[in-house]
Amino acid sequence: xxxxxxxxxxxxxxxxxxxxxxxxxxxxxxxxxxxxxxxxxxxxxxxxxxxxxxxxxxxxxxxxxxxxxxxxxxxxxxxxxxxxxxxxxxxxxxxxxxxxxxxxxxxxxxxxxxxxxxxxxxxxxxxxxxxxxxxxxxxxxxxxxxxxxxxxxxxxxxxxxxxxxxxxxxxxxxxxxxxxxxxxxxxxxxxxxxxxxxxxxxxxxxxxxxxxxxxxxxxxxxxxxxxxxxxxxxxxxxxxxxxxxxxxxxxxxxxxxxxxxxxxxxxxxxxxxxxxxxxxxxxxxxxxxxxxxxxxxxxxxxxxxxxxxxxxxxxxxxxxxxxxxxxxxxxxxxxxxxxxxxxxxxxxxxxxxxxxxxxxxxxxxxxxxxxxxxxxxxxxxxxxxxxxxxxxxxxxxxxxxxxxxxxxxxxxxxxxxxxxxxxxxxxxxxxxxxxxxxxxxxxxxxxxxxxxxxxxxxxxxxxxxxxxxxxxxxxxxxxxxxxxxxxxxxxxxxxxxxxxxxxxxxx
Numbered sequence: 392x393x394x395x396x397x398x399x400x401x402x403x404x405x406x407x408x409x410x411x412x413x414x415x416x417x418x419x420x421x422x423x424x425x426x427x428x429x430x431x432x433x434x435x436x437x438x439x440x441x442x443x444x445x446x447x448x449x450x451x452x453x454x455x456x457x458x459x460x461x462x463x464x465x466x467x468x469x470x471x472x473x474x475x476x477x478x479x480x481x482x483x484x485x486x487x488x489x490x491x492x493x494x495x496x497x498x499x500x501x502x503x504x505x506x507x508x509x510x511x512x513x514x515x516x517x518x519x520x521x522x523x524x525x526x527x528x529x530x531x532x533x534x535x536x537x538x539x540x541x542x543x544x545x546x547x548x549x550x551x552x553x554x555x556x557x558x559x560x561x562x563x564x565x566x567x568x569x570x571x572x573x574x575x576x577x578x579x580x581x582x583x584x585x586x587x588x589x590x591x592x593x594x595x596x597x598x599x600x601x602x603x604x605x606x607x608x609x610x611x612x613x614x615x616x617x618x619x620x621x622x623x624x625x626x627x628x629x630x631x632x633x634x635x636x637x638x639x640x641x642x643x644x645x646x647x648x649x650x651x652x653x654x655x656x657x658x659x660x661x662x663x664x665x666x667x668x669x670x671x672x673x674x675x676x677x678x679x680x681x682x683x684x685x686x687x688x689x690x691x692x693x694x695x696x697x698x699x700x701x702x703x704x705x706x707x708x709x710x711x712x713x714x715x716x717x718x719x720x721x722x723x724x725x726x727x728x729x730x731x732x733x734x735x736x737x738x739x740x741x742x743x744x745x746x747x748x749x750x751x752x753x754x755x756x757x758x759x760x761x762x763x764x765x766x767x768x769x770x771x772x773x774x775x776x777x778x779x780x781x782x783x784x785x786x787x788x789x790x791x792x793x794x795x796x797x798x799x800x801x802x803x804x805x806x807x808x809x810x811x812x813x814x815x816x817x818x819x820x821x822x823x824x825x826x827x828x829x830x831x832x833x834x835x836x837x838x839x840x841x842x843x844x845x846x847x848x849x850x851x852x853x854x855x856x857x858x859x860x861x862x863x864x865x866x867x868x869x870x871x872x873x874x875x876x877x878x879x880x881x882x883x884x885x886x887x888x889x890x891x892x893x894x895x896x897x898x
Contacts, residue, residue, distance in 0.1 A: 445494060445497060460582070482527070490521070523579040525579050530575055537588055538566040539661035541588070544662070545560070548595065548602055549639070552755055562594055562595060565591055566589070609755065612694070612763070614752050626666060626681070630682035631686060632745045643738060645735060645737060648733075652728045656724075658678075658683060664680040669681040684722055696763050698763045698808040703729060717804045739754050761809065763806065765862070766804070766861070766863075769857055775798050777894040778829050779832045779833075785837055786846075790833070793850060794830060796894060798887060803822050853884070
């Protein structure tokens with residue numbers, strides 16, 4: 392290494408490390424003054440962009456500098472999404488003892504730091520690094536919050552089933568938590584006011600060219616269910632629309648498997664969903680993405696009548712009022728899924744709409760050459776139990792039906808898929824089991840009701856009825872289903888009272 396002859400021998404021994412210190416790197420452990428050395432001239436000192444006056448106790452000064460630095464507002468940014476906070480709230484910490492050591496050397500005109508700076512940067516401010524680092528446990532919640540706002544799944548090219556037009560693909564993006572923590576650590580030491588998270592682009596897997604020659608002139612099957620249009624159901628309706636938008640226009644190629652959970656994604660706020668009632672262990676409770684099961688159930692029914700092989704499907708833990716027994720499909724991200732395979736020699740296109748109180752699912756393809764018959768027989772009904780809960784929040788003696796009881800059912804399902812070209816038929820048989828749902832009454836034990844008291848509403852669901860025998864046929868060239876039914880023992884109102892005059896008590 393060539394060294395300028397004008398530099399004193401002690402500085403030549405310090406070498407490159409001292410040059411780095413002079414430009415602001417962390418070299419405090421090298422900064423001991425040398426006895427008898429020529430003192431450096433006066434200079435101004437800056438820390439994190441602020442001028443520092445080195446008067447008095449450097450430890451107190453270090454604490455003040457650290458406090459001011461950590462209280463400074465900063466912006467945590469991921470692409471166009473920003474969160475505003477302070478460095479302290481974000482989890483940035485300053486090593487005050489290290490900062491005090493740096494200030495001590497900066498205040499001493501005979502220190503190696505000052506003499507190197509005076510020789511190489513005379514007339515310029517002495518810029519000290521801020522010894523800061525990020526506390527991972529404090530920073531992660533902020534990054535996860537930003538990730539919820541930033542993350543967006545890629546959208547493959549699809550087809551608008553109603554217009555027959557190709558909708559181009561859209562790239563997605565994902566915030567990298569661990570790379571972002573490293574970036575925050577670097578930004579904390581640099582004193583940056585805008586802290587950039589690391590966001591990666593996620594490319595779609597299918598582009599427009601994959602769909603240029605798809606024939607969807609035939610409706611293989613269509614199915615509809617109803618939903619509430621009341622204001623109190625607005626969040627559930629929103630979830631229906633979000634889930635439907637992720638299915639509508641998808642192209643399923645020959646031998647390809649459709650996976651509902653993979654397509655719709657996790658039911659989170661970042662994925663567009665809201666809290667709404669869901670069925671969990673036989674009860675209606677608020678849950679993220681409530682209503683998604685109706686999209687899966689409606690689509691399952693359309694796929695069933697299109698004659699496509701169903702690979703995974705589960706009934707609900709209680710019957711649903713929007714769809715017949717045996718046609719529903721319960722889904723829960725990570726546990727329950729609905730999957731089917733396209734066994735046709737041509738692609739099929741899925742259509743899914745939510746409008747005017749109707750959820751509509753359709754399967755489109757090149758031709759309709761299958762006749763599909765679905766049959767369902769209720770084998771057994773199981774009585775529900777009744778439970779009474781005392782409630783101090785209700786006036787004394789008031790009874791409120793908070794959950795209407797629903798019997799359990801065991802049923803057998805049949806499907807016959809007949810290929811009209813070859814005359815061959817495929818027959819399927821399986822069973823479903825729906826456990827009974829407890830009927831719950833709340834009985835008031837509180838003070839007498841005031842004159843203007845408005846009692847809470849009872850559960851608005853009617854008695855659940857189910858045809859003992861149901862048969863539905865999808866025939867080529869004929870819109871809709873040919874349905875025949877026999878109410879039997881369970882298909883007319885009042886049947887639960889006739890069969891079980893007194894419900895058993897729940898434990």
